[in-house]
Amino acid sequence: MAKLTLIQAINDGLKVAMRRDPNVLIMGEDVGINGGVFRATEGIHAEFGADRAIDVPLAESGFVGAAMGMAIYGLKPVVEIQFDGFLAPAHEHLVNQIARIRNRSRGRWHVPMVLRIPSWGGIKALEHHSESIENWYVNNPGLKIVAPSNPYDAKGLLLAAIEDPDPVLFMEPKRLYRSFRAEVPEGYYTVELGKAAIAREGTDVTILTYGVHVHTALEAAEKAAAEHGWQAEVVDLRSLNPLDLDTIIASVKKTRRAVVVSEAPRTGGFHSELVALINDHALEYLEAPVARVTGFDVPMPYLLSEDFFLPDAGRVLEAIESVKTY
Amino acid sequence: MSTTQANALDMEQLFEVRRVLSPDGTLVGPEPDLTPDQLKDVYRWMVYLRVFDQRSLNLSRQGRMGTFAPFGGQEACQVGSAYWLAKGKDWIFPTYRDHGAMQVLGVPTKNIMRYYMGDEQGSKAPEGVNAFPISIPIATQLVHAVGAAWAAKIKKEDTVTVGYAGDGGTSPGDFHEALNFAAVYNTATVFFIQNNRYAISTPNAKQFKTKTIAQRSLAYDIPGVRVDGQDVLAVLQVMKEAVDRARSGGGPTLVEALTFRYGPHTTPDDPKKYRTQEELEEWQAKDPIERLRKYLVSKGIWSDADEQAVYDWAKETVNAAVEAAEAEPRPSVDAMFDYLYEKPTPELERQREYLKAYLAKKSQGEAKTHG
Known part of the structure; x- marks a missing residue:
């Protein structure tokens, strides 16, 4: 098995999907000859040609809407949105059309x-390049939302998303694109949408998170073990919709304490929905109120203040301490 | 040529309004390439749609249907824009005022009525009828039309798509994005814009500065044409050219049809607040149905008996559709949950179960109250 970075795993997943199904194509800004600004689509134009690696005019509403037209006609477009913040112009098509057709x-x-x-x-980018778009769409019925945290899941979830007959928002943790390598099988495999993974087993507290902050949680869990001897269980949700409620609730019932972590603004976030679900399904098991570690209710700051905004292992550890010592 | 020189061009002259019949039914353009049977078929469609439209507006006013968007006055556009399309192959992407064109393509009248009665089932076109569900968000459907034609091109199929919009529909960014994408990728898309002068109450003068909508085609380097939208033979002719061009690889066309809706924007709207009676009467004097009727009579292929028969048939057929639509059962609770994804998510299943249990309890309670 090859050791790949997350971006290499995505590139591999796209090529595997396109070799397997002639209706799969990629489209987006600079995804063709240039291979995408992050190089996620490198080599695809050369292998599959311009009809299946489409450089589009710079207009997200237009190309996301056009991709929907392609999809209803029988193609399977995999659209790259160059950066999260640039999804905003496509909002109308996502909520009024794609989600509902x-x-x-x-x-x-x-x-x-x-x-x-x-x-x-987390990559010190310009403004509008660092958004938590799951909060824009998680309460919009009809859109699946997937968020891998490692190369294996990135490829397997991407292939599952492409195979899925419904629209999927595939959130890639850009901060992890090249930060580490992991073993990724060659060829086709899928990771089922809607199944969480236990990233670290533990008995003292459950940390619920997804995407980039699985790693923040793991780091905090190691600190909790080293400093307090507490074993935190880290649940990598992998998919926000559909959501693996069974795994979440089983873990919370086991540890009786929970912390939710995401960098989305605090109010009305998906993290808050997790708290509500624990309230619905496991309240009587709790030894302490569920703690939230989140971003703040301010726009994502410019790069000099980015670290103020992003959850880090210290904030997660503090939350673990608060629920353990309640 | 500088832009100052270009701006001095008379766009109304450059995009001359194409016309075949004058309002009194006399030929002023080239003889249409239609058989007598086709001419009568076109006429029957326009009559049928007007009867349908008036009946639906009445149903809406009586509360037997929800809010309805009538197209009365725009029948020539509705019939002429869809008439040449290949059923089972070509696609239309309609607005809420294009349910006439949807019927011409093969959507049953009952479906349109169910849609406006509030049943999603009405948006389900029968297999083989590629009429996409009505789009209420303005101009979004234009980029879908481009996407479908683009997919056809990638699949090497000669499918044509028609994207519909009104004059107000030329203002959102999607209008520009659709025309630009279609031009860049040379998709087989016809943009059929019905300029009925008012976007609800907002007149053309407050919608755009240009004298015509068709002239915007210049900016995309695609053909643009203005047509008398009350002259079905002209609409048919313009659409035939545009559809044939698209099918043979010639790319998109922007068609601006000049027309007028006689009625309100939708049921609750009162057009007297923003239009004069004189303007309405001026347009009614150019009525598309009356115009074609006079032409058919002058050709000696239409009699008073034919006229009576076509209205009788239209009323009977529409009545039957109303009966069928009103006889449909209400949508089930399951239908609300079943179609969001191919397979409902576990959370949706929980919500469905909750609602069903609540409704069962509620109906038991009601039974007790009545017992």
Whole structure:
């Protein structure tokens, strides 16, 4: 098995999907000859040609809407949104059209498309390049939301998303694109959408998170073990919709304490929904209120203040301490 | 040529309004390439759609249907824009005022009525009828039309798509994005813009500065044409050229059809607040149905008996559709959850179970109250 970075795993996944199914194509800004600004689509134009590696005019509403037109016609577009913040112009198509077509045509048409979205902060980028778009869409019925945290899952979830007959927002942790390598099988395999993974087993507290902050949580868990002898269980949600509630609730019932971590702004976030679900399904098991480690209710700051905003292992550790000593 | 010189061009002259029949039904353009049977078929469609439209507006006013968007006055556009499309192959992407064109392409009248009665099932076109569900968000459907034609091109199929919009629909960015994408990738898309002068109450003068919508085609380097939208033979002719050009690889066309809706924007709207009676009457004097009827009579292929028969048939057929639509059962609770994804998520299943249990309890309670 080859050791790949997360971006290499995505590139590999795209090529595997395109070799397997002639209806799969990629489109987006600079994804063709240039191979994408992060090089996620490198080599695809050369192997598959301009009809399947499409450079589009610079207009997200237009190309996301056009991709929907392609999808209902029988193609499977995998659309790259260059940066998370640039998804905003496509919002209308996502919420008013793409998410609703299967339902409003009572199944006559559906939209098998994937939006690959380099997501979240941590790379000291310009403004509008570091957004937590899951909070824009998680309460919008009809869109699946997937968020891998490592190269193996990135490829397997991407292939599952492409195979899925419904629209999927595929949030890529851009901060992890090249930060480490992991073993990734060659060829085709999928990781089922809607199944969480236990990234670290533990008995004292459950940390629920996804994407980039799985690693923040793991770091905090090691600190908690070293400093206090507490074993934190880290649940990598992998998919926000569909959500693996069973794994979440089983873990919380086991540890009786929970911390949720995401860098989205605090109010109305998906992290808050996790707290509500624990309230619905496991309240009587809790020894302490669920703690939230989140971003703040301010726009993602410019790069000099980015570290103020992003959750780090210290904040997660503090939350663990608060629920353990409640 | 500098832009100052270009701006001095008379766009209304450059994009001369194409016309075949004058309002009194006399030929002023080239004889249409239609058989007598086709001419009568076109006429029957326009009559049928007007009867349907008036009946639906009445149903809406009686509360037997929800809010309805009538197209009365725009029948020539509705029929002429869809008439040449290959059923089972070509696609239309309609607005809420294009359910006439949807019927011409093969959507049953009952479906349109169910849609406006509030049943999603109405948006499900029968297999083989590629009429996409009505788009209420303005101009979004234009980029979908481009995407579908683009997919056809990639699949090496000669499918044509028609994207519909009104004059107000030329203002959102999607109008520009659609035309630009179609031009750059040379997709087989016809943009059929019905300029009925008012976007609800906002007149053309407050919508755009240009004298015509068709002239915007110049900016995309694609053909643009203005047509008398009350002259079905002219619409048919313009659309035939545009559809043939698209199918043969000639790319997109921007069509601006000059027309007028006689009625309100939708049921609750009162057009007297923003339009004069004189303006309405001026347009009614150019009525598309009356115009074609006079032409058919002058050709000696239409009699008073034919006229009576076509209205009788239209009323009976529409009545049957109303009966069928009103006889449909209400949508089930399951239908609300079943179609969002191919397979409902576990959370959706939980919500469905909750609602069903609540409704069962509620109906038991009601049964007790009545018992």
